[in-house]
Each structure stands twice: as structure tokens, then as C-alpha cells.
Amino acid sequence: MKIGILGTGHLAELLVRGAQGTEYRVVLSPRGAETAARLAEVYGCEVAETNQAVVDRAEGVFVALPAASGLQELSRLRFPPGQPVLSAMAGIRASDLAVAVGPADAAVTMMPGYANALKLGPSILFPHSSFWQTFLVQLGPVHVVETEETFVAAAAFGGFSGATFLWMETIINWFVNRGLPAALARSLIAETLRGNAEVVRREPGPIRAISQTVATPGGITQTLLDTLDETGGLQAWTSGLDAVAQRLSSR
Structure with missing residues (x-):
């Protein structure tokens, strides 16, 4: 199966990277020739001569073009009827994609990227496509949403995902600056977040109930939360996500 x-x-x-070890083979566009050549050498990808050649050789087409010019580039290509086309261009709606790639079948997705390379990253998908769901599940959990409005709101998690790396770096550096070896600080933060994420995923009941069991009055967790609340640290995440959602919905 060629993507x-x-x-x-x-x-x-x-x-x-995420598709390695699966039944899928990848055909790359010549855009980004240096990267394409390296991926061909390291992972055995096929590099097509043109974007149209990618469309012609693949069963399904994944679009990772710049959002500002992507639809215009797609509209210059000829897609066969029913060919599955999936866009990861931020802010591009499925309805607009469908116009650009018609008569192909259009769908949109958002994913974190790095985690997908490790087959751990979640993806959201709209509308349902059995072809793309089968592919994306090779890269991590897949969540199909029912409406375009829901997709636009959920897509903000892409910005959240990227921002968490800088947040983790900030926390890791705090520990390093207080004498912890960098490797130990990195492991402690990564393992703590991984463990807590599994608690959120597996434990029943509201997250607030979990929080209340660990944030005891007068304890160190409550001390940190009180300081974050006083400085607007928690609210800042909400404001940031509002800005991301506004950008995604304005395209």
C-alpha cells in the first residue's frame, strides 16, 4: 500500500519513521529535495519527480504543505475520483479541501508528530475515513469526530502538544539549576508526566477528584498551585489555547 x-x-x-514496520510504503514529493533524498536513503522511500506523480502513484495522499499556499497548490493537481486525500495543514477545513481536491475524497487530521514517529501520538480525524483510520492507527490512537466545528476546536491540541516541550524544558532546567544531573531531571519529569497521564486515562471519575487527593491543604502541591494561581500561570494556558482556536477558526 503506497501513501x-x-x-x-x-x-x-x-x-x-512511524510507518516503518507496517505494510505502508511512502512516495515523497520533490518539495524539500534534501530531506526527500535523505529519507529515501535511510528509510527506502520513493521520491517522485513531481507532485502530480505522487498523486498518480499512491493509493492515498497525505498533505503536509504550508497552509498558506497548500490549497492553491492542490487545486493545480488532478486527483482521480474517490482517491483518499488527508490534510494535516493547520486551519484548513475539510469543506475547503474537498473543493481543492475534488473529485477525490477529502478528510482532515491533526497530530503531534514526534509521538506519532514512536507510534504513540493521538490523531483526530474528520470526517470518518476507513482508509485513513487504518493508516493513522499505525501511528497511535485515532479519534474520529462527528462535525467540522468539533474538529476545529479539537485541533488546538496540536498547539498544546508542541508547547508542552518548552514547558517541560523549563521545569527540567529548574531542577538542573538546583544541582540535579540533567539526565536525572529529564527522566524524573518525563516519567512523572507519563505516569500521571496514565492515571488520567485509566482512573474513573472526574480529574478534579484526583487532584483533590494529591493537593492536600498546606502541602507542597497546594503551595505550587496557589503560586501558579496568584501569578496567572494556570489561566495563561486557557488564554493561549483561546488564541490558537481563534487562529484555526479564522482560516
């Missing part, structure tokens, strides 16, 4: 990727950048590389 064509239009736009050979960072996300394309992560998808190629």
Missing part, C-alpha cells in the same frame, strides 16, 4: 506525501518537511519525516 503519497505532498510536502517533504519535518512532519513527513516523522510519518515516515
Whole structure:
């Protein structure tokens, strides 16, 4: 099964890594020639001569073009009827994609990228596509949403995912600056977050109930939460996500 990727950048590389060991083979566009050549050498990808050649050789086409020009580039290509086309271009709606790639079948997704390379990253998908759900599940959990409005709101998790790396770096550096070896600080933060994420995923009941069991009055967790609340640290995440959602919905 061949998946064509239009736009050979960072996300394309992560998808190629995640697809290793599956039945899928990747056909890359010549855009980003240096990256395409390296992926061909390291992972055995096929590099097409043109974007149209990618469309012609692949069963399904994954679009990772720049959002500002992606629809215009797609509208210049000829897609066969019913060919599955999936866009990861931020802010591009499925309805607009369908116009650009018709008569192909259009769908949109959002994913974190790095985690998908490790087959751990979640993806959201709209509308349902058995072809793309089967592919994306090779890269991590897949969540199909029912409406375009829900997809636009959920897509903000892409920005959240990227921001958490800088947040983790900030916390890790705090520990390093207080004498912890960098490797130990990195492991402690990563393992703590991984463990807590599994608690959120597996334990029943509201998250607030879990929080109340660990944030005892006068304890160190409550001390940290009180300081964050006083400085607007928690509210800042809400404001940031509001800004991301506004950008996604304004395209």
C-alpha cells in the first residue's frame, strides 16, 4: 500500500519513521529535495519527480504543505475520483479541501508528530475515513469526530502538544539549576508526566477528584498551585489555547 506525501518537511519525516514496520510504503514529493533524498536513503522511500506523480502513484495522499499556499497548490493537481486525500495543514477545513481536491475524497487530521514517529501520538480525524483510520492507527490512537466545528476546536491540541516541550524544558532546567544531573531531571519529569497521564486515562471519575487527593491543604502541591494561581500561570494556558482556536477558526 503506497501513501503519497505532498510536502517533504519535518512532519513527513516523522510519518515516515512511524510507518516503518507496517505494510505502508511512502512516495515523497520533490518539495524539500534534501530531506526527500535523505529519507529515501535511510528509510527506502520513493521520491517522485513531481507532485502530480505522487498523486498518480499512491493509493492515498497525505498533505503536509504550508497552509498558506497548500490549497492553491492542490487545486493545480488532478486527483482521480474517490482517491483518499488527508490534510494535516493547520486551519484548513475539510469543506475547503474537498473543493481543492475534488473529485477525490477529502478528510482532515491533526497530530503531534514526534509521538506519532514512536507510534504513540493521538490523531483526530474528520470526517470518518476507513482508509485513513487504518493508516493513522499505525501511528497511535485515532479519534474520529462527528462535525467540522468539533474538529476545529479539537485541533488546538496540536498547539498544546508542541508547547508542552518548552514547558517541560523549563521545569527540567529548574531542577538542573538546583544541582540535579540533567539526565536525572529529564527522566524524573518525563516519567512523572507519563505516569500521571496514565492515571488520567485509566482512573474513573472526574480529574478534579484526583487532584483533590494529591493537593492536600498546606502541602507542597497546594503551595505550587496557589503560586501558579496568584501569578496567572494556570489561566495563561486557557488564554493561549483561546488564541490558537481563534487562529484555526479564522482560516
